[in-house]
Amino acid sequence: xxxxAAYLGAAVLMALAAWAFAVELRGGRHPIRWAGLAFxxxxxxxxxxxxxxxxxxSHAGVDGLxxxxxGDTVRTAALSFLMLLACLLNPRPARRRSPSGQAAIAVSxxxxxxxxxxxxxxxxxxxxxxxxxxxxRWPLAARVALxxxxxxxxxxxxxxxxLPQARLSPTGPLRWSVRLILAAVCVGxxxxxxxxxxxxxxxxxxxxxxxxDTVSNILGAVCATxxxxxxxxxxxxxxxxxxxxxxxxxxCYLVMGPLWSALHQAMPQIGFPExxxxxxxxxxxxxxxxxYRRVIEILDGRLVLRAYQHPAVxxxxxxxxxxxxxxxAATIATALENLxxxxxxxxxxxxxxxxxxxxxxxxxxxxxxxxxxSRVAWAFRRSPLIPELLERLRAEEG
Amino acid sequence: xxxRDGRAELWRRCQxxxxxxxxxxxxxxxxxxxxLARKRGRPIELIGVPARPDRPCGLLVTTARTDLIIYSSDTxxxxxxxxxxxxxxxxxxxHDAAGPxxxxxxxxxxxxxxxxxxxxxxxxxxxxxPQEREAELIATMxxxxxxxGRTSPARPVPPRPRADTVIETIFGRGEV
Numbered sequence: 001x002x003x004x005a006a007y008l009g010a011a012v013l014m015a016l017a018a019w020a021f022a023v024e025l026r027g028g029r030h031p032i033r034w035a036g037l038a039f040x041x042x043x044x045x046x047x048x049x050x051x052x053x054x055x056x057x058s059h060a061g062v063d064g065l066x067x068x069x070x071g072d073t074v075r076t077a078a079l080s081f082l083m084l085l086a087c088l089l090n091p092r093p094a095r096r097r098s099p100s101g102q103a104a105i106a107v108s109x110x111x112x113x114x115x116x117x118x119x120x121x122x123x124x125x126x127x128x129x130x131x132x133x134x135x136x137r138w139p140l141a142a143r144v145a146l147x148x149x150x151x152x153x154x155x156x157x158x159x160x161x162x163l164p165q166a167r168l169s170p171t172g173p174l175r176w177s178v179r180l181i182l183a184a185v186c187v188g189x190x191x192x193x194x195x196x197x198x199x200x201x202x203x204x205x206x207x208x209x210x211x212x213d214t215v216s217n218i219l220g221a222v223c224a225t226x227x228x229x230x231x232x233x234x235x236x237x238x239x240x241x242x243x244x245x246x247x248x249x250x251x252c253y254l255v256m257g258p259l260w261s262a263l264h265q266a267m268p269q270i271g272f273p274e275x276x277x278x279x280x281x282x283x284x285x286x287x288x289x290x291x292y293r294r295v296i297e298i299l300d301g302r303l304v305l306r307a308y309q310h311p312a313v314x315x316x317x318x319x320x321x322x323x324x325x326x327x328x329a330a331t332i333a334t335a336l337e338n339l340x341x342x343x344x345x346x347x348x349x350x351x352x353x354x355x356x357x358x359x360x361x362x363x364x365x366x367x368x369x370x371x372x373x374s375r376v377a378w379a380f381r382r383s384p385l386i387p388e389l390l391e392r393l394r395a396e397e398g
Numbered sequence: 399x400x401x402r403d404g405r406a407e408l409w410r411r412c413q414x415x416x417x418x419x420x421x422x423x424x425x426x427x428x429x430x431x432x433x434l435a436r437k438r439g440r441p442i443e444l445i446g447v448p449a450r451p452d453r454p455c456g457l458l459v460t461t462a463r464t465d466l467i468i469y470s471s472d473t474x475x476x477x478x479x480x481x482x483x484x485x486x487x488x489x490x491x492x493h494d495a496a497g498p499x500x501x502x503x504x505x506x507x508x509x510x511x512x513x514x515x516x517x518x519x520x521x522x523x524x525x526x527x528p529q530e531r532e533a534e535l536i537a538t539m540x541x542x543x544x545x546x547g548r549t550s551p552a553r554p555v556p557p558r559p560r561a562d563t564v565i566e567t568i569f570g571r572g573e574v
Contacts, residue, residue, distance in 0.1 A: 269524040272534055289542055296538070299477040300455070303470060307451035344451075366545070369476045 005217035006051035009224040013044030016228050035085040040227075042078035046071050047220055055128055064124045069117055076113055076147065079154045080106035086157035089165070109150050116143035122208075130208040141202040144195055151192035159185045173237030180230030184223050191219035249287045252374045253294060259332070259377035260294050263301035266336050270300040295369055305335040307344045310397075316389055325375035326383055332376070333386050334393050343397060412532060415490060416539040425544040427482035431467070434486055440464060442489070444482070446471030454521035456481035460494040481522060483537035488520050490536065493529040 017040040020033055048054060049071030055064050083105070087097050097105075120136035120143065132140040159182060166178040194216055202208050264271050272293060313331050320326070338345070363369035380386065422429040428444065435442040442465045449455055449470035455477075457468040467485040469478060488494060525531045 272525050272531075272538075288545060289538070292541055292545075293538060295476065296480050299474060299480075303449050303455050303473060303477075304451065306449060364475050366476050366541075369474060 003051050003053040003217075005214070005221040006047050007053070009217070009221035010044045010048035010051070012221075012224045012228050013040045013047065016224075016231065017041035017044060032085065032088045035081050035088055039078050039081040039085060042074050042081060043224075046075035046078060047217075047224075049074060051217070052128060055124075064128070065122065065130075068124070068130065069114075072113060072117070072147070073110065076110055076150065077106070079147075079151050080109070082158060083154040086154060086161045089158070089161040109146065112146060113143055116140070116146065125207075128209070132202060132206045132208070134206065137203055137206045140206075140208060141199045144198045144202060144208065148192045148195045148199075152189055155185050155188045155192065159189075173233050177230045177233050180226050180233065184226035184230065187219055187223045187226060191216060191223060194219060246287060249291050249370075252370050253287060253291045255374045255381075256291075256294050256298065256377045258381045259329075259373070260298055262336060262380070263298060263305075263332075266339050267301050267304055270297045270304070272297065291370060292366065295366065295373060298373055299369075302332065305332060305339065308338040309335040309345065310338060310393060311345055313389065316392060317385065320385060323379070325372070326379045326385065328376045329379035329383060330386055330389050333380060334389060337390055337393055338397075341397070408532065408535065412535045412539055416536055416543055419490070419540065419543075421540065421544060427479040427486065430540075431482060431486050434489060435465075438489065442467060442486075444469065446478075448472050454523045456485050456522035458485040458488045458494060458520040460519075465489060465494065480537055480541065483540050484522050484533050485520070487533035487536035487540070488529065491529070491532055493520060493533065 017037050020037040020040065023033065049067055054071075055067050057064070057067070080102070084102050087102060116139045120140035121133035122130040122136065122140060125131050130140070162178060162182055162185065166175060166182060169175040169178050198208055309331050313334050314327050317327055317330055363372045420433070422433060431442050431444065440463075445466060445468045447468055447470065449472055455470040455473070457466075459466040459468065467482060469481045469485065471478065473481075520529065520533075522530065522534075525534060
């Protein structure tokens with residue numbers, strides 16, 4: 001369980017670092033991204049190094065003590081990059097620490113950690129515990145406390161830097177991204193404070209679990225998952241919205257198909273042969289292009305049909321529930337029938353009979369037009385009233 | 399032009415024309431036509447008339463001193479804008495220089511305009527004429543370019559406020 005959590009957290013963080021690296025290669029260099037990338041990579045490496053499975057590889061010739069020392073060093077370096085990230089994200093430049101100050105703190109902590117490790121003169125027991133020299137309990141306890149304090153300090157700085165972003169980010173996925181990362185920071189603080197039992201154990205028994213315990217590893221995995229979820233929710237929301245829009249446009253295109261076909265069959269001249277283009281060409285652009293052509297061609301056909309629209313259609317539908325799209329669909333269907341029989345109604349259009357957008361429904365942009373024509377097309381194809389109206393038209397006009 | 403190569407060539411040519419256009423931002427056809435008129439040094443007059451079955455929904459009439467775009471005013475905004483763009487595309491491609499003479503019901507629309515003053519008339523009716531195909535494709539491509547947010551050929555993207563981009567800064571922008 002402990003190994004699984006540690007290796008899973010390590011894998012997640014390293015994948016995140018690889019992704020950030022790929023982003024960095026594509027786009028412009030940005031110190032904030034490099035700091036985040038370095039933190040994720042080093043933290044992932046330290047999780048893997050300090051996993052019980054890695055520390056217990058001594059039977060395979062690996063020096064467990066060196067692995068622990070290396071893992072601690074890597075994790076301390078990760079914290080230094082986290083501190084740098086917090087500093088870079090601080091919205092108040094005046095309160096940012098200088099790069100040399102950052103470096104001085106990072107080096108000092110690393111040196112202190114190494115010195116305290118050496119002073120503790122630990123050995124690694126067969127069960128994977130670090131056993132301090134009888135005079136080395138305090139240095140080892142101080143080392144654990146120093147690491148926890150450094151981690152809490154970095155996390156608190158990051159929390160303070162991120163908190164205003166949560167308020168200033170636009171509502172929606174981006175704000176949730178910041179919130180999830182703030183939650184990850186809080187879990188990180190708990191993870192760091194969890195080491196208090198290590199301090200007590202070192203002082204009391206002179207022993208320290210060389211690898212992370214189960215609770216620590218679970219907290220680490222939760223922390224990594226929250227960071228990744230925070231990163232992905234902002235990233236994927238854009239992709240999700242684009243995909244949803246593409247699907248909506250495809251649906252509208254298909255819904256309009258029968259209406260367009262009926263108009264095109266009756267008036268082939270409305271079709272624009274050069275507009276024909278594979279639907280998927282140019283990724284989302286293909287459907288946008290095709291849908292726009294379909295809208296324009298339907299509207300062209302609708303203009304031609306004005307001379308053929310029967311002036312009484314709206315009155316025939318007066319007893320059904322008011323639905324402007326149904327009236328429009330019925331007007332088109334009866335006008336097509338009249339076109340086929342060459343029946344023009346001289347006074348219909350000129351006298352201001354029903355037309356697209358009558359009744360204050362005139363679409364003002366393409367999205368509104370698409371929605372409107374989709375409703376009309378759906379009624380044209382699906383409404384049971386249309387065949388009834390056509391029957392009535394045939395009966396009355398012969 | 400019906401061949402695949404001819405169609406591809408038309409697409410390429412029109413795309414080149416559209417890519418070079420400087421489109422107003424925010425975009426509307428009337429603003430674009432006003433810009434075009436300034437560039438050409440000739441006034442372009444827009445005349446909205448009710449649609450009639452016996453005449454095209456858009457008409458470009460070129461006289462010695464001015465260009466007239468006659469369009470159906472009683473159709474939807476999207477359609478009206480497209481008709482205007484189609485007629486403007488004729489001017490962009492300079493079809494007016496080689497267009498057919500008076501006709502297309504101009505006399506009934508503009509009775510005060512002597513036929514001798516009219517140089518050419520282009521009507522948006524069917525797409526059998528190469529000029530109409532070209533103008534229609536350019537109008538569609540202009541709309542497409544505007545819809546994709548590329549109103550200016552080489553407009554730099556303004557920097558976005560820092561507060562909105564923390565996540566994007568760390569993990570890169572999520573644009574698709």
